[in-house]
Amino acid sequence: MNTGPNTGASPPLAKAWALLTVSVLTRTLREGLVLRALIWPALIIALTLLVSATFVAGLYASKSAAVPDEAFAEVLVAKGLDARVYADPEAAFVAGEVDRAAFEGPEGWVILARFDGAYTMAMESELRARLGAAWRPMLIPRAGRNAALGPTTRLLVGLLAVLFVLYGVVFGAGGLSRDQQDGSLDAERALPVPSWIHAASRMGAAGLALSVAFAASVWLIHTILGVSAPWAWSVVGGLSGLGGAAMGLGLMARAGRAESLSGPLSRGLVAVTGLMALGYSAPALGRHLPIASVGALVRGDLPGVGAVFTTLLVCGLAAWMFDRSAR
């Protein structure tokens, strides 16, 4: 970036935009705070998922069962249980030697278990089958991937996308507010380039950082859980992050120096929430709008091409507000 004296000669706009974008991006990423904010959410989600899985594994890992006869034990072993014959299965259960026990009591057969789950259900099912009971539970066989995971992963990634859109608003408004306060905005505006180029570079840098970080987060979760439509999420998240940054920048520029960060920030956050709600409740419309397309995709509606144009429109509006605030 040319930091020499302002000679009045304008560099090509595309080159100026690219150089300023890299400069803003480098400045943004040099702040450990920003970098941590971009990295941690996905890592925490992924770690939480795996820690939960490990916890469940620890909780349900036991396959032990006490039964009164050899034939029943063999049936259960065939079902994957570690079933052994005990003279008094109830006593073995109470003593903590096993986590399941089946025995015939004075009022009929009894199954004791410390937790339910597939193995406990298999034991009950086999016992009821042996006894010819009036009903028996049957474990639903899993046929590949559980279809119910689709909405769950959409909701999970949708929540992450909301966070990144909010980051966008904070980056857009907070970055401008900080530069206004420390005077670096005035120095920036002294460069021989049109004022809107600064807005475009700020939005470009925020959009790039958010898009890449969000896409990385989506793909990380995808490898662990299998997100439905990861490409669509990457596009929608990137566009919405850019839309959020544009919104924050535009609102902060409109507020000017007369207002502190909190006013434009709260207006931006309210607008984001409203757009999300619109997208979720009216996905046919929301899929063509920035930020709202996140809500629409949570419902399963893929983004439309209109989302690109409306996001660019919001960016244009923000650049115009920024340009106007300089006059």
Added chain:
Amino acid sequence: MIRPSRVFAIARRDLKVVLAGKGSWRLGLTALALLLPAGAMPLPEFKTPLEIAQAAGEIPPALADRIERNPRFGLRMEGEDPVLVHTSRVPPPLREVLDTLPGEPKVRFELRATEFPVPQRGLLLALLSLSLLTGPLTESLAGERSRKTLLSLLTASISRGELALGKWLAWAGVSSVMTLAVALSGRVTGAMPLGLWCLGLPLASGMAAALGLWLGRDAEDEVDGAARTLRALPVIALGLFGAAYGLNMLSPGLGAVVPLGGALLLAGGLITGVVPVLGAVLGTGLGVGALTWSVARALDAEGDPRPTPALSELSHLGVGAAVWWLPVAGPAAWALAGNPDLGQSLSPAAGVAVGGALFGLYALVEALRRHWSLAELLNLPAEGVRSLYFPRAALVGVALSLSAAATAALPFPGNGWLYAIRLRLSAGLDPGWAGWIPAALAVAGQELMFRGLLQRAVGPARAGLFFVLVCAPLDPLRGAAAAAALALLAQRGGVPLALLARLAWAAAPESLSIASPGGAWLALLVAVGAAALGAERPLGFLGRR
């Protein structure tokens, strides 16, 4: 020395500054919107799906009037003699109804699970009150620092302790008054009875105020302070609550001594009795004291201190391990948790590709932060790369590909979860099986991270150690040999030369692999020897940084 009049003066001043103008309205309205519904509104009664006798499919006529038909419920009934109940869990109300079916014999099912006590609404109230404090606490200390008014306060005739305590008192007091007022209104509406649990509210508020001040003690401005508090306070609060809850499960009352955790247990009605309550007061009180003291000591600090080099290196290791282990080895956890189908539905090739891409991204961002050029990131030698090194790099790669059997040198269980993880991590070390694009992404990312970023930042020896710890922790000997060979190559030709070796390693057919461990070790020696050949000081790289 702490003089109460000075402490109160600071508290009054803080409240006046932060709540000036619309500040008081904003805080009041937020408190009203957040706390009132949580504390004072009666909750509607609802039942979870497991509390209703409902089913899809063919409900036996004898039970039709007692089982609700719900075609969308994930439990399906079929047949009449016997009635088959397809489900993953039989809800207790349905079991009760099913047990009334005529016929013998009867089977009684008794679940003697560990009981996890459910906290009362007071816990929600206490947790919500923590989020209320984020804004004011940020403005209180970080705002003073950015407005440069902290300096004038530090030169006033008050001690650091009085300053920190005054700020703590202001916000602990405001939050306590608000939460207690909401608890009182909950008593009026009949939503919550008053009780000993109310004592948990001011305790939690006090500890949260101390924690918030401590988190933002060296923040440069409000944005920095708000981000720290927003991110860390809920995690710390939930973590301490979890720890206290766990300890309480081990021995009732023990969790009370955990700072903040004990206060939250008390607010949630999970501890009763004089001794545990005193423990909560004491534990949280000590926590408040320690944090406020630490804030007072940090008041002279100028902005965010840079992390120490050791911490920075550890963060590379931590991030590296997370971005590689999660996508590559993570899916193995589903099988352990009883859902192997989910793990099998995930593509291992995507795992290594994403892991590699994340390594590359991390290295690029770090290089950008350090203002490195691309040549610096790629560790290219100033004198250029001699052409004779390229065939040597290919030879190193082929030799490494022959060494798979060297894994057998260390005793290791042949099954179980550790074995599953080792298989996945070994597959990530030699990702040729994943196809060209995932394999290229994986090795390029690894080389950028370990032979590019880390070899330049922390030196070849530590970079190699990190490579073994992250990429081959369960096959350390082979990993160490590969790391040494690749580090030597990178010293001669930077990342491109090491990458060439990795691509040759990935491309070599598996059938070439030497079956005997002895032969495999010989291949590893050849790889390291070929990489070291011609070096002026073959082991000199260990000391270079």
